[in-house]
Amino acid sequence: MGRPRSFDEDAALTGAMEVFRRKGYVAASIRDLEEATGLKAGSIYHSYGDKAGIFAAAMTHYNRAVVDARLAEHAPVCAGLAGLRNLFVSLMHEPNGTSFGCLITNSAIEFGGSTKVPNGVDIGLRTLAATFEQRLRAAHRSGALRRDLKPAVAASRLIALYQGVLVLVRAGWDKPALERMIKDEFKHLGGEYDA
Amino acid sequence: MGRPRSFDEDAALTGAMEVFRRKGYVAASIRDLEEATGLKAGSIYHSYGDKAGIFAAAMTHYNRAVVDARLAEHAPVCAGLAGLRNLFVSLMHEPNGTSFGCLITNSAIEFGGSTKVPNGVDIGLRTLAATFEQRLRAAHRSGALRRDLKPAVAASRLIALYQGVLVLVRAGWDKPALERMIKDEFKHLGGEYDA
DNA sequence: ACCATTTTAGAACGATCAATCAAGAACGGA
DNA sequence: TCCGTTCTTGATTGATCGTTCTAAAATGGT
Numbered sequence: 001m002g003r004p005r006s007f008d009e010d011a012a013l014t015g016a017m018e019v020f021r022r023k024g025y026v027a028a029s030i031r032d033l034e035e036a037t038g039l040k041a042g043s044i045y046h047s048y049g050d051k052a053g054i055f056a057a058a059m060t061h062y063n064r065a066v067v068d069a070r071l072a073e074h075a076p077v078c079a080g081l082a083g084l085r086n087l088f089v090s091l092m093h094e095p096n097g098t099s100f101g102c103l104i105t106n107s108a109i110e111f112g113g114s115t116k117v118p119n120g121v122d123i124g125l126r127t128l129a130a131t132f133e134q135r136l137r138a139a140h141r142s143g144a145l146r147r148d149l150k151p152a153v154a155a156s157r158l159i160a161l162y163q164g165v166l167v168l169v170r171a172g173w174d175k176p177a178l179e180r181m182i183k184d185e186f187k188h189l190g191g192e193y194d195a
Numbered sequence: 196m197g198r199p200r201s202f203d204e205d206a207a208l209t210g211a212m213e214v215f216r217r218k219g220y221v222a223a224s225i226r227d228l229e230e231a232t233g234l235k236a237g238s239i240y241h242s243y244g245d246k247a248g249i250f251a252a253a254m255t256h257y258n259r260a261v262v263d264a265r266l267a268e269h270a271p272v273c274a275g276l277a278g279l280r281n282l283f284v285s286l287m288h289e290p291n292g293t294s295f296g297c298l299i300t301n302s303a304i305e306f307g308g309s310t311k312v313p314n315g316v317d318i319g320l321r322t323l324a325a326t327f328e329q330r331l332r333a334a335h336r337s338g339a340l341r342r343d344l345k346p347a348v349a350a351s352r353l354i355a356l357y358q359g360v361l362v363l364v365r366a367g368w369d370k371p372a373l374e375r376m377i378k379d380e381f382k383h384l385g386g387e388y389d390a
Numbered sequence: 391a392c393c394a395t396t397t398t399a400g401a402a403c404g405a406t407c408a409a410t411c412a413a414g415a416a417c418g419g420a
Numbered sequence: 421t422c423c424g425t426t427c428t429t430g431a432t433t434g435a436t437c438g439t440t441c442t443a444a445a446a447t448g449g450t
Binding site for chain 1: 217218219221222300301351356358359360362363364365366372380
């Protein structure tokens with residue numbers, strides 16, 4: 001059956017993913033990818049077809065290895081609204097030097113000008129939105145959510161807030177102010193306010 | 196005194212701006228800029244130094260000609276909270292084919308990976324945030340804002356929501372859902388909710 | 391009219407881009 | 421063992437990148 005692959009595909013995709021997160025799709029060169037994956041250009045093209053191919057693979061890897069893991073770590077089902085809040089707050093506590101940005105946000109912006117937004121962007125956004133809505137519905141049932149709030153609309157606000165926070169963090173916006181804002185938002189969701 | 200410029204600098208910068216909004220900084224080539232500005236490469240380099248120079252000029256032009264104009268059109272001081280709401284809603288009513296995206300958001304993402312975020316990003320963001328806060332403070336004084344809301348925190352939420360909406364629109368997210376979310380958010384701000 | 395100065399135009403530069411190719415190396419099945 | 425297949429490597433391709441350069445065209449001051 002021929003020679004098997006000698007490289008660790010997960011490690012290679014992780015490297016590629018980091019390059020794309022840091023520099024974006026266009027600015028990431030094949031030589032950057034060689035360095036980050038440990039593969040030579042020939043191997044990259046053999047395994048993934050072209051630059052768009054390894055990007056698609058890296059994006060899929062991101063959704064599975066980063067987004068899903070982040071949701072599971074900070075906002076498991078049992079953690080309720082507080083878990084969601086932790087998820088948001090965690091966006092601002094990544095060490096500055098090793099911050100790569102969100103591949104979903106970055107790709108939405110970079111490819112959004114053309115008509116061809118990568119599938120992974122939509123998949124990632126839907127994963128986030130579905131998780132938000134699920135947690136809000138559970139909070140709605142348990143009474144943890146303010147009674148006059150509709151989970152679907154609140155989830156819509158959270159997905160927008162989430163992307164907005166990622167933009168502002170990347171722009172170097174004041175993090176303490178963002179954190180205050182997030183805590184305030186979740187106070188609202190929990191109904192800890194007088195009208 | 197030598198020969199004066201024969202091209203319309205505003206028109207040239209508008210063209211350059213559109214290219215950068217649509218394709219991003221890296222993907223925009225000097226040849227793209229030649230076509231969009233009507234200038235030849237030599238003239239561009241003579242007038243703006245290098246690619247980063249014409250980008251900086253385009254960014255300044257954007258803040259003055261697009262951001263300020265948009266704020267004045269949709270959210271003048273007299274329009275109060277409703278003006279802000281119109282501003283948000285207008286983000287989703289740009290004709291699809293001619294949508295260029297927001298140069299501030301796009302640049303924050305594209306340059307955010309490096310340590311050098313362009314000045315124009317911060318300037319534009321501060322303009323938006325300051326306007327939001329000013330309108331919210333006015334609404335606070337007039338009683339149009341829910342009494343338990345602090346204008347500064349609410350402005351912080353609005354700037355994040357604003358950037359988030361721009362990301363989602365660029366990603367092709369469901370616009371009617373976004374519009375419902377925005378209208379809901381402004382209902383909250385106006386206190387039109389029971390607790 | 392003439393000069394000094396600046397803007398244009400277009401060709402040209404080296405560097406780097408994504409992608410290809412040929413050849414050898416390494417494995418599984420027979 | 422040996423064959424067929426697949427993987428790896430490094431050199432190489434043509435295209436395009438940002439930038440520079442040269443020379444002509446155009447203007448204002450004197």
